[in-house]
Amino acid sequence: MLVKETPPKQTEFPVTRDYALQRLEEFLPAAGSQYARLRNFDRGNGQHVHVSRLSAALRRRVVCEAEVVAAVVARHGIVQAEKFISEIFWRTYWKGWLEQRPAVWTGYLDELDKAREQLEVDHDLSQMYENACAGLSEIDCFDAWVAELKDTGYLHNWARMQFASIWTFTLGLRWELGAAFMSSHLVDSDPASNTLSWRWVAGLHTKGKAYLADADRIRAMTNGRFSPTGLARRAVIPTDGIVVPPPSPLRDFRDPDPSQPAMILITIEDLSLEGLPALGEMDIKAISVLSAEYETDRLALNDALKRATNTWPRAAVLVSPEEEGLRAAKALGCSQIVTGFASVGPTAQRLDMLGQKAPGYGMQLAEHLRSWDQEAWPFCNKGFYALRQKIPCLINATGTMR
Numbered sequence: 001m002l003v004k005e006t007p008p009k010q011t012e013f014p015v016t017r018d019y020a021l022q023r024l025e026e027f028l029p030a031a032g033s034q035y036a037r038l039r040n041f042d043r044g045n046g047q048h049v050h051v052s053r054l055s056a057a058l059r060r061r062v063v064c065e066a067e068v069v070a071a072v073v074a075r076h077g078i079v080q081a082e083k084f085i086s087e088i089f090w091r092t093y094w095k096g097w098l099e100q101r102p103a104v105w106t107g108y109l110d111e112l113d114k115a116r117e118q119l120e121v122d123h124d125l126s127q128m129y130e131n132a133c134a135g136l137s138e139i140d141c142f143d144a145w146v147a148e149l150k151d152t153g154y155l156h157n158w159a160r161m162q163f164a165s166i167w168t169f170t171l172g173l174r175w176e177l178g179a180a181f182m183s184s185h186l187v188d189s190d191p192a193s194n195t196l197s198w199r200w201v202a203g204l205h206t207k208g209k210a211y212l213a214d215a216d217r218i219r220a221m222t223n224g225r226f227s228p229t230g231l232a233r234r235a236v237i238p239t240d241g242i243v244v245p246p247p248s249p250l251r252d253f254r255d256p257d258p259s260q261p262a263m264i265l266i267t268i269e270d271l272s273l274e275g276l277p278a279l280g281e282m283d284i285k286a287i288s289v290l291s292a293e294y295e296t297d298r299l300a301l302n303d304a305l306k307r308a309t310n311t312w313p314r315a316a317v318l319v320s321p322e323e324e325g326l327r328a329a330k331a332l333g334c335s336q337i338v339t340g341f342a343s344v345g346p347t348a349q350r351l352d353m354l355g356q357k358a359p360g361y362g363m364q365l366a367e368h369l370r371s372w373d374q375e376a377w378p379f380c381n382k383g384f385y386a387l388r389q390k391i392p393c394l395i396n397a398t399g400t401m402r
């Protein structure tokens with residue numbers, strides 16, 4: 001069922017493991033001081049050679065943070081590769097921060113609904129929004145970035161910052177609409193990195209500190225490709241519709257029990273479970289995949305399924321963790337469904353429902369939280385600086401941070 005006759009094509013942004021490892025290998029020489037010097041230049045569609053373009057793979061853990069950082073440190077050392085490593089830890093930071101404040105995600109979804117309702121009754125606003133989404137804002141860089149985003153599913157980090165800033169402060173559109181628009185096109189779409197980066201640009205993460213796009217800087221960083229006019233000179237920080245709660249402990253979840261036979265469930269939250277020593281020794285009787293709507297996700301899931309079946313060749317491949325699959329898993333003797341920890345977002349919601357259903361089939365849902373997250377997330381409940389200070393210690397544990 002999973003393997004389509006014509007598999008979706010690989011793009012410049014790897015989502016299969018061999019391709020991601022090949023990209024990592026090719027990018028390694030550029031991950032040290034060269035990255036620090038050149039990473040912020042936006043060279044345009046198809047030219048982003050100064051950054052790794054590994055985000056689609058990292059987001060799904062086709063390759064995981066620990067192995068990427070280990071490879072970069074082995075090549076350059078921590079000091080030379082400090083910038084690249086910090087960027088990887090930004091991802092960890094956003095995930096850890098949101099995990100400890102899941103209400104910010106649900107608050108965002110509520111505010112997004114309200115913003116969409118507002119579009120239905122405000123014709124001018126709606127027109128402005130439609131123009132922005134169609135790349136008809138008449139701001140040269142913004143319109144080109146809309147086209148690139150739609151064409152490739154990717155924007156350079158620096159371009160994403162300008163994009164979010166222009167959307168919010170120049171076009172005066174609600175940040176929630178922009179976050180949803182960008183996310184719907186991104187090949188690396190991630191609830192934490194996307195939502196919280198938009199909030200950061202809008203001045204809602206570090207209270208009162210917004211990011212204002214500047215025309216001269218855009219000209220310089222795009223090597224003169226763009227010369228935008230009419231950009232906002234002042235960032236009027238929007239009212240925050242979300243009540244940000246203090247950090248709370250991680251939600252309850254069950255660890256895998258190594259003594260119990262299991263069905264492995266592959267989701268887009270962690271596509272390299274087969275490499276985890278903690279699962280390697282387990283009695284895996286079945287493998288299943290949590291279906292995905294998007295082609296890129298399906299390509300990544302197919303690749304992960306192939307690797308899992310190579311690792312656990314005796315395990316039966318079950319259609320899906322729905323009624324039929326759960327019955328079959330139970331019949332094979334599984335007493336637990338083991339999957340990667342799902343961070344705040346749609347997959348976690350689906351797993352929550354599965355976790356409630358599983359006992360009806362004589363099984364429990366268990367989630368493996370990688371030690372990378374376990375070690376780093378306690379330092380993600382304030383600003384990034386608190387985590388940044390811990391990076392050398394966390395990296396020294398890289399060998400075991402899986």
Ligand SMILES: Cc1cc2nc3c(=O)[nH]c(=O)nc-3n(C[C@H](O)[C@H](O)[C@H](O)COP(=O)(O)OP(=O)(O)OC[C@H]3O[C@@H](n4cnc5c(N)ncnc54)[C@H](O)[C@@H]3O)c2cc1C
Pocket residue numbers: 039051052053054055056058059087088089090091092094155156157158160161164182183186188189190191193194195197198201
């Ligand atoms: C408004 C906005 C929205 C964003 N939405 C997403 C998103 O949905 N998914 C996503 O993965 N990233 C998001 N980012 C972060 C960042 O833009 C991308 O991770 C980065 O552009 C990916 O390109 P790369 O792999 O070439 O990065 P590189 O520069 O090669 O960095 C290596 C890795 O570090 C991580 N990383 C780098 N910069 C950041 C950052 N600022 N925040 C978090 N992680 C980072 C990524 O995993 C990336 O693959 C967003 C940033 C902004 C400003």
